[in-house]
Amino acid sequence: NEVQFAASNKLKNTNYQNVYNDIANVIRENDEHDDYIGSGPVLLRLAWHASGQFDSKQEIKGGSYNGTLRFDKELSDPSNAGLKYAFDLLKPIYKKYNHQISHGDLFTLAGVVAVQEMGGPKIPWRYGRVDGDIETVPLNGRLPDANQNANYVRNFFHRLNFLEDKEIVALIGAHCVGKTHLKNSGFEGPWGAATNMFTNEFFRNLLTEKWVLEKNEAGNQQYNNDKGYMMLPTDMALVQDGSFKKIVEEFANDESSFFKVFSSAFNKLLENGIKFEKSSPVLYFKTLDEQDI
Numbered sequence: 001n002e003v004q005f006a007a008s009n010k011l012k013n014t015n016y017q018n019v020y021n022d023i024a025n026v027i028r029e030n031d032e033h034d035d036y037i038g039s040g041p042v043l044l045r046l047a048w049h050a051s052g053q054f055d056s057k058q059e060i061k062g063g064s065y066n067g068t069l070r071f072d073k074e075l076s077d078p079s080n081a082g083l084k085y086a087f088d089l090l091k092p093i094y095k096k097y098n099h100q101i102s103h104g105d106l107f108t109l110a111g112v113v114a115v116q117e118m119g120g121p122k123i124p125w126r127y128g129r130v131d132g133d134i135e136t137v138p139l140n141g142r143l144p145d146a147n148q149n150a151n152y153v154r155n156f157f158h159r160l161n162f163l164e165d166k167e168i169v170a171l172i173g174a175h176c177v178g179k180t181h182l183k184n185s186g187f188e189g190p191w192g193a194a195t196n197m198f199t200n201e202f203f204r205n206l207l208t209e210k211w212v213l214e215k216n217e218a219g220n221q222q223y224n225n226d227k228g229y230m231m232l233p234t235d236m237a238l239v240q241d242g243s244f245k246k247i248v249e250e251f252a253n254d255e256s257s258f259f260k261v262f263s264s265a266f267n268k269l270l271e272n273g274i275k276f277e278k279s280s281p282v283l284y285f286k287t288l289d290e291q292d293i
């Protein structure tokens with residue numbers, strides 16, 4: 001079976017709820033980011049990009065373990081445009097814990113905090129990722145292209161070992177928060193309608209809104225509606241493919257079903273390529289609200 005990165009239990013004494021709270025407070029303090037959408041969505045994207053470059057067939061496997069998104073070599077990948085802001089939000093927290101947390105654990109935990117503080121499902125999380133040196137930085141270009149169709153999306157996620165359509169549809173449901181930025185990705189919008197609440201709205205919009213394919217200012221095709229919402233071609237692929245569409249309908253009608261599948265798929269994304277000991281604890285975190293903070 002393929003080589004796995006072995007999780008370390010060296011940092012078992014770190015209080016990860018305290019780290020969670022520090023990240024959650026950074027999100028609260030930076031609520032003006034991106035016209036008051038706030039910093040949750042971009043931190044969620046950071047965790048996904050820190051993990052989504054995994055490829056078990058390559059010599060350099062990537063994934064979250066080595067924390068390689070900290071290197072400019074990876075952060076400067078055009079796919080990662082806009083994420084330096086998110087990394088800079090986390091730097092003071094990394095310094096505060098003074099080597100009692102790894103970058104891979106910090107980046108993935110930030111994704112858990114973002115989802116939960118935006119009202120999404122609880123995400124189980126384990127520590128034990130160990131910083132790798134610059135030799136472990138995966139080649140740029142392993143993250144997905146938004147100008148593609150359903151088969152491309154399915155094949156892309158098969159590389160990340162997501163073989164079930166419902167996992168793939170659930171993961172892309174994270175597009176319920178934040179927005180696209182022309183200067184980052186060549187896509188723009190939604191205008192005004194962007195949200196920072198983690199719900200099944202993305203799936204409901206896919207089914208109920210009237211979408212018009214238009215060329216945007218950067219010359220890319222995107223779908224727009226009359227309320228200022230937008231969808232990427234890869235978003236629209238979820239209702240163009242029969243199997244994906246059935247799942248979009250299920251998640252649009254049952255948010256708890258979306259939450260359940262997202263929780264396990266996001267955990268799997270963050271742990272791709274890592275072997276954890278049986279004894280390594282699975283942690284669940286309380287939100288700031290649940291702690292009355």
Ligand code: HEM
Nearest residue numbers: 041042045048144145146171174178179180181184185234
């Ligand atoms: C087919 C797969 C995917 C494609 C092609 C894709 C593409 C994109 C693009 C082009 C943007 C706009 C970036 C910008 O202009 O700032 C974006 C934003 C975002 N993506 Fe995805 N994405 C995919 C899957 C995912 C997954 C699996 C997650 C998380 C589980 C995710 C979370 C986000 C979030 C939260 C944002 C908003 C970021 C912000 O508001 O700054 N995406 N995505």
Ligand SMILES: Nc1cccc2nccn12
Nearest residue numbers: 175177178179230231232
């Ligand atoms: N918020 C957001 C981010 C990325 C892609 C996308 N498609 C529709 C909405 N959306």
